Amino acid sequence: MTSTDALRFGLVGTGPWALRTYAPTLAAHPHTEFTGVWGRRPEAAAELAARHGTTAYDDVDALFAACDAVAFAVPPDVQAPLAARAAAAGCHLLLDKPLATEPEAARAVVEAADAAGVASAVFCTLRYAPVTSAWITEQASVEGWFTGRADWYGALYTPGDDAGVRASTPWRAERGALWDVGPHALSVLLPILGDVEALTARGGPGDTVHLVMRHASGASSTAALSLTTPQAAGGTAVELRGTAGVLTMPTGGTAQESLAAAVDVLRESARTGVASPCDARFGLRITEILAGAERSLES
Template identity: 85%
Template sequence: MTSTDVLRFGLVGTGPWARRTHAPALAAHPHTGFTGVWGRRPEAAAELAAEHGITAYDDVDALFAACDAVAFAVPPDVQAPLAARAAAAGCHLLLDKPVATQPAAARAVVEAADAAGVASAVFCTMRYASAPSAWIAEQAAEKGWFTGRADWYGALYTPGDDAEVRASTPWRAERGALWDVGPHALSVLLPILGDVVAVTARRGAGDTAHLVLRHTSGASSTATLSLTTPRAAAGTTVELRGPAGALTMPLGGTAQESFAVAVDVLLESARTGVAAPCDARFGLRLTEILAAAERSLESEGTAHETEGSEHKTEGAAREPGA
């Protein structure tokens, strides 16, 4: 494809994120032809299709056959097998995070994408938001970071929360903040501090999980993840400490803006054949690390090595103490 080609894009999912973020961004993007949608609730797919003047598919494989690329807005363990089928059908993949909650399922997506030679990108929001992504790239170029912390305090289950999201995404309540916002935290820490070689996790109040991570660079980091924070205390903070001082990541941008950039990244990867930084293999690595953290939670804080993927994240090649 060339920089001016338009790819036929399909959407899998009809929930609030699909309606509020994925569908509007795909419809507005100059290099996507928003072709069709499939959902587990046909009536919701028909409603979304009517809103955007596209086709509602009853058969997900028919959607894949009609598209060049597919965006996913479904629970992770629904997403993974469907993404593998989409890749086998020759579709480029714009995946939601986490790719899956089981490493084997995430690995199957990677293998299917590799076998088909299709591009992939995982929608880790901060990696596509303008100010955070620029800050991450700048700090990844610095050397000698001593430690970092990534705190994601969400208030999804408190009075005044987004009741529609809560009701339509029960997997978040079932799997907790570790799997919902954990990928966001890791997607920021890994490109700066390097891959994670060991993780220890302990439970806090509600669904809160506290992680201690050891990185290949020699640095350590912590992550606090919660969806059950009191609303007045909710917020996101990422901080690094090292020779450059103590630096805090800027926030900003909308989900639709970030998703449009993720589409750009996928299109560029499809055009050039160069893997995107947050591709399916990176998504697999996030699943492997979070699975190790989950095992640590289940064993009351025992440290677990994060064996698995050989994916190299930005910064992972630094020598300890570099």
């Protein structure tokens, strides 16, 4: 850390998520120094850097050398090898979800972070939003859960949506809801119900995937994941049933508020050396589960 106890943060990525969420949050956070930006499109990096009064780097390794921590807003299979390089350079890691779409790539990030002794946090938004993170922590301490249900019905790729979003994030269109919103569902269900011990996946309309899971606690859960839902049918819900009754997850907050909280969690992990609950190792586990779901779909 710098002498002011602020983390010098670099940003990798120049797409919509970097533009709307990461860059403004890093620039406004009271305990970060927004050191610079690198992107695969130098002109976009220069434009984003100018907007926030920071530096555009042509060389990603030069950005790593100038930073204490690096945030990633790039596709998962671009993120993983760059994150391993950043860790090797001694940078703490603020990672986007999913960490990777191949377990081997995700495992390489974990190994690099462990070897360098750097902290990591994976930005699953619900794990950091004040309302939902508090609810998840509270329910994780409750015994007797019987089953859970997580529904993520999005309309990102239905006719009439924002074609610009599709064009700017092609990996989402290619990999579908399983990899885009699947991490959100798992980031809520796993802390409460335990690790997934068995899983079956089946496809539905469009990119819709239905998961049926058995957890280490003995509870079961289902997850419905879609980015091709009709506009009128979209929505997100998480429900738990058990001896405590039927509980529904509250919602609220913005992505920037969640990211600011994730920055705080990473700072605390870097300061104490204590791993955060939603770190790269947790991101690896999500990748392993989703890869297993993909194999189940193929079979």
